[in-house]
Amino acid sequence: MSSLKDLLAQRAALDQQIAETKERERADAIAKVRSLMADFGLTAADLSTRAPKVAKSASKVAVKYRNQATGETWSGRGLQPKWLKAAIAGGASLNDFHV
Template identity: 60%
Template sequence: MATLQELLAQREAIEREIELTKKRERADAIARVRSLMAEYGLTLADLGGKTTGSSGKSAGTTKVPPKYRNAATGDTWSGRGLQPNWLKAALASGRKLDEFKV
């Protein structure tokens, strides 16, 4: 029967092997995809993917249309991210979110 130390060493070796195999298979897959793209003249746009800049963020972000509008000031909110202060204040004073729907 194997000792705990031997089993832990085996697990560590297997985990290293798994990681190396993942990297190798991923690199092979990328090479095959690039080869097919070159063969057929495909771009990322053809695949429906987003292109990214060096920062890794999406290069072409689209603006989301507003879902809520403050009729008094014309301020808008898309419904994404933190609620703007004007909306927080209105909701705190008892108004309903539905009152601001565009």
């Protein structure tokens, strides 16, 4: 059975190997990228260009329900607002608030 000291030494050796391999592979990748850039005449600016974003226009949904007392509104999408839930629980109908 290995001692703690031996295992820690093995871990240190593996950490060193990992760091060396990582650095070597990184250098190889950089060399390959530079070679491809030279072959195709690319610059760093060429790599950073992006397609222009298409702006989405926010569409407003028409109001379907309005609380006449407070002026609060609801489009009918998503969860019912608290004011509408409370009014319905109090005996009102959803149609009472329809615009």
